[in-house]
Amino acid sequence: MKLASLKSDRDGRLAVVSRDLTRAALAAEMAPTLQAALDDWENASPRLAALAEQVEAETTTTFRFRERDCAAPLPRAFQWADGSAYVNHVALVRKARGAEIPGSFWTQPLMYQGGSDAFLGPRDAIPFLDESFGLDVEGEIVVITGDTPMGVSPEEARAHIKLVMLVNDVTLRGLVPDELARGFGFFQSKPSSAFSPIAATPDEFGAAWQGAKLSLPLLVSINGAPLGRAEAGVDMTFDFGQLIAHAARTRRLSAGTIIGSGTVSNRAADGGPGLPVSKGGVGYSCIVEQRMVETLRDGAPATPYLRPGDVVRIEMVDRSRRSIFGAIEQRVEAL
């Protein structure tokens, strides 16, 4: 089933959405909010699934679903932990800063604790604060877990994945080096992230959901021009089971925990960074990777970071070209 939170109050109003994203029904009878549904998932999810069937069969009253009416599926969450499963991305970003990655990055997931108190909806503006901050997009896949015990194994962890979404993990590149050098990880360099209109259960993906990975291309564009269409199922060194197990090594995870894949990133056949979309490659899911490739090739980056007026779009379509999660489509706006 596909769920969305319509903008309303702090936590939105939970709605069940038709597979083709045209119609929806409020789920207030089952759960007023998505967090409430996750808190009581065993009871709520079969009832939500029954409503989803009615929406699909048009045997219940529905209203026109509009992505622009949506908040993030969880407008605020109790946990947002973002991994770096596409180690290729980490290697490239570090290379752009003149740093190498330790070998352990390929065997143990890297993960940071993100701010989760105030997410952006899929059409909310991205605030532009300062040219020097280097505003960038990061296109990622994320999962929402149910209650997950401490010490869960990667295999057991898969059963705790309840929903899947897309995220724009907005990053201020200009603030990253100093924050990481100070040793306490990202904070000011990671302002509010934005999420796709839809959170979908893994069974919506059919064969594309395998091994706790989503094997479809992630479409990222800026001002209508494709930046990336990397295959999310390729070069994902750690699957979502492994990422959840990493997060739960020393503490349990509460229902509604969001675990991110990190920026989706594919290597070229020769193991290098791959070509931009304009040159026939799959491109990149963030600007800094494209800048890195430009630097390696031409000695300097050519693609600018985001400026006021720019529009970022992140989407995933199925093999029939139908949007799965709806689109994250955000305009950059000066405050």
Next chain:
Amino acid sequence: MKLASLKSDRDGRLAVVSRDLTRAALAAEMAPTLQAALDDWENASPRLAALAEQVEAETTTTFRFRERDCAAPLPRAFQWADGSAYVNHVALVRKARGAEIPGSFWTQPLMYQGGSDAFLGPRDAIPFLDESFGLDVEGEIVVITGDTPMGVSPEEARAHIKLVMLVNDVTLRGLVPDELARGFGFFQSKPSSAFSPIAATPDEFGAAWQGAKLSLPLLVSINGAPLGRAEAGVDMTFDFGQLIAHAARTRRLSAGTIIGSGTVSNRAADGGPGLPVSKGGVGYSCIVEQRMVETLRDGAPATPYLRPGDVVRIEMVDRSRRSIFGAIEQRVEAL
């Protein structure tokens, strides 16, 4: 006023507690949970304050308040961001690892994003996982904010402080060096934190709350022996207004955000680390500082990290020796 959350469901039941911590009344009429009260603080807080007056005057029905019935005031929160305002502590901990701190640490707060989805109550056991993890306590002061706009100044930020608590920011010292070396900050090295039974409004502290600092000693003991009684108002390089402003530089903070002071730590008169309580000093609010001092003095640490059966107690008393927040008193238990 003093507020507590009685253990019940995921978010507890909000209660107003008498100043002497002996009696309480449920606040269900005003707000079912502390998060609900914070979400609507302008309306809820005067009504809660009126109930607090009734509890104090014994003009409403009350029940016996027991600290052991309490969850953390926010059993789960949307944000937990912990600063390092006592730069002395950071300098000592780094010294113990053979590292120096950069000068910017004295002019710009250091802050990490903590996990907030599953806090421990004041009497909940601390899970003991592995001897090599180096289980340590960190005694700190924390504040809970209301909605706070992005870009708030340190002075304006003070008005957004709604409540004050104590925290045991449990730390796994053995996991810290590797996590910080990987550059993404703490994650597995920071399991669930525990909070004091009471969250109190700043007006409860009288003259002890000045300049967005709480000027009282923080009492930390292990197995009944005092580890520290450092003055929380002394050597706090950044006050809570500055810490909040740091957190809100690139994004707004939602109501219920918890901002921590970092481990309370005083320097000796000569600028050095100070003496243990047993030698007439104010001691330390975490074991690693005492171990550092032992190493500097004797060449090796003598105080062990926490083991199963150990009991940690963190408390703050007013100038009349009355407990302000109740006590965090946790037993370490092997799983």
